[in-house]
Amino acid sequence: MIRQPNRRHFLASGLAAAAVWPMLGSVRAAQFETDPFALGVASGCPTPSGVVLWTRLIFADAAPSPADAFSFAPAPQFPPIDVAWEIAADEGFARVRQSGIVTADERLAHSVHVQVEGLEPDRWYFYRFRAGDALSPVGRTRTAPAAGAENGRFSFAFAACQQYEQGWYSAYRDMAGRDLDLVVHLGDYIYEKSYGAGHVREHGTGAPSLLFEYRDRHALYKSDPDLMAAHAAFPWLVTWDDHEVVDNYGQDASPTDRRPEAFLRRRAAAYQAWYEHMPVPPLAAPSFEALRIYGHHRFGSLLDVTLLDTRQYRDPAPEAPQPAEMSRYTMLGAEQEAWFDRTMQESKAKWSIIGQPTLLSSRDLELGPGTRYSDDGWDHFRSARGRLLNSLRSADRANPVVIGGDLHCFYAADVKAEDQTLVASEFVTGSITSNAPSASAFETVMAENPHLRFGEARKHGYCLMHVAPDQARVELVAVSDRKDPAASAAKFQEFVVLDGMPGVNRV
Template sequence: MSLRTDRRRFLQTGLAAAAVWPVLGTVRAATFTADPFALGVASGCPRPNSVVLWTRLIFPDTEPDPFTNPFAPIEKPQHPPLDVAWEIAHDEAFARPVLSGIDRAVPEFAHSVHVEATGLEPDRWYFYRFRCGDAVSPVGRTRTAPASDAENGRFSFAFASCQQFEQGWYTAYRDMAQRDLDLVVHLGDYIYEVSYGGQHVRSHQSGTPTLLYEYRDRHALYKSDPDLQRAHAAFPWLVLWDDHEVVNDYGGSVSPTDPYAPAFLRRRAAAYQAWYEHMPVPPIAATNFDEYRVYGHFGFGNLLDLTLLDTRQYRAPGPGEERAGSETTMLGTAQERWFDTTMAASQARWSVIGQPTLIAERDLEPGPGTRYAMDAWDGYRDGRERLLNTIQREAIRNPVVIGGDLHAFYAADLHEAAGTAEGPIIASEFVTGSITSNPPDQRAVDSIIAENPHLKFGNSSTHGYSIMTVERDRTQVDLVGISDRKDPAATAAVFQKFAVLDGMPGVNRL
């Protein structure tokens, strides 16, 4: 299946296809001298009868680059609104069309397109594409979720995080795009606002973003990677954010690098808007991004529920061991209540909870002392205890937690006693390694594993992603490693497998 149109031929392809599109009018008005669909296409938020389609028009021939032209204006000029046609079909050749329509790409949202296509059939593959003027996008493939009462017996998805653009090639996404998957879940740090480390294979080409157009440019740079585009075009995605989408280690309204809170909240709103403009999430009408909800719940037949949590936007500032009580919340009061309600209503055989990091306790100090990373769940123990109590109180049949953030692969048992190795096991947890971001030393990870008996596995010596295959009697997690993130011709292979058995929480190394 060809998921990407050859850029050198996009004009010819667009003109040849113009006669078969079931739309008319202003969609055909624009003329381009370079590919406006150079950031690719994506889909996401699959429901049994709907899916979100995404693309963004860019105008490389007419936008000045302030980093190469010092006399160019800092703010790039706005282009007028443009009509963009979209089409969904049963086949890649679009001989059997299903749905079509027109969406308005406006400069207020960086000419991004978010189409919530409804009226689709459950649990089936579709193909989609966009057209604007004489240009046609690459073809994407997406899949709707099974119906809520479907007796489906298998569902497979990849989960990934931490893809610092400069520190490696996206070999992991090239491999992912070729896998037999139903979905991709991204758990945060999709972009990095900072440049750090050495031996870069490519460059951000600009400084740290603080303004809307700068965050837009950073997202566009990441989206320009062809391997990332292939993975987006191959499957629907569910997406979360962590901290680097805004600034490292921020929490709620507090940033370690922005001491003036009102200025930081303006920066945060700009980052949230740029994130929305580049992700396959449902369309919104408002341009106010002082808050933006990313947590949500998705069902895949009676086999699997997938719940996504936002651990950044609503957390209490200033975590620490000296703080106690309800103030130490990672999720905020409203999201905690929503999580309680969502878990109470869960009827699926397996419940996967996706959030950006590791929930299990992680003592970093060898020996009798203790030391914790306070930006993680260890700094919000009351919030973690409430989350685990909810899982236990609602008697979730097979809870499995997934995360990222740590630039290392982990597998852990989550115990009743707030993430320690005490009490019964109530859930299983898997943290995926980084796509490219610099890892900790393996010796440090080995020391952490020795200090924390509930952590059953830890590996930071390879980069990659993870695949979860859910079946009725068990769930398997495969860790996929990359041979060398600095090598554009690197290979990928599964290097470790785990299983969780139905009704028996805890990780089992295969």
């Protein structure tokens, strides 16, 4: 239950700030013993006129008892709570531009998703929430440039693969201090499983399979102060990979759940928990048996970002498909493929950023004359990759740049079609924390794949992309030691892609 507040805890935040908020009736009613905004705030999906604001209320005694995992008893119930929000043109909230009240309830874990409209394009804004006697941290966000605006620059970070136990999130502390317009997260935001040695912290529970377990896992990751700082500093775009559900799953198939109907229940729980913790638009009628997350995001005339979902719709291709069968199999599903083709035809931005969770380029894993490919990536769906590249070629996109994650290595690659035509440039970010592949496996990859122009498997961090009309410049940023909570971060390599000339160039 919600208890009487700890007055000392909230004097400097909620209660002391009450004077600057209007009387909001039921919003003031709740009183909290601990900070309900302990997971911070976030924003996402910016448009020229708006943005999505997110938070989730957390209660002191919300954690289920250990018996719940066996009895399937429901988690403790909490009443609906009215949450006020406001977004202002200044950090002191003297120039409030929009405000409102939403109700957070147990149905969606007391998460809040607010679709704000009526803002000016290409502007910084500040936002906050209030529930009862508690005031949230202040977040900062930015709207997209207007459609067709001749914006001359745009900078964003992209990141992936942040296994909580294997390192600290120092990379996000560095990211939060950068001058950026956006962050793109390319999947493996949480990890459902524990693996590896030398952990710096622990999940504390086994692999989740039920809704409350996925909620707890997301809340654990979200509680990291460096990750919270990066969310509060910029708007985010997000897609997922496999660890948000279970390692190496695809559509209704999982290596660890042999019955599709049981796995789909688990997948729905994981999708719901993901939605509850991400700054994505509110759902009019939530249903998590399926959840569309792919989308197209425009940022003036300079660039657009197209995010793909390579997990929910992929075919469960056989272990060793015959060439005649390959054309049937898809990573994206027929509907998403058709949507991507239309989107590429219709978009007119100078730079087209295609965000998807892994490496699009081929990657031979066997040393010598033979070939061996991963069965969990695009190499197992080569015809599907060909269709995606054909969409880019037929649309005559001037500057397609593919970004990805998943492999726990930094890569810079020339993306080539089956006929060896150079189609796009590609950059894969190393992991925030997740363990790298073995040195021998990585060396084989670099020896066998000359189109992978650069690779680095020993470092952990993220990538920055600075887009201008004449070039896209990519910086690879690494932390000094992922297992040091006070680690520093610095650029260790830089590349440039020139306007109208696909292919990566080391600076």
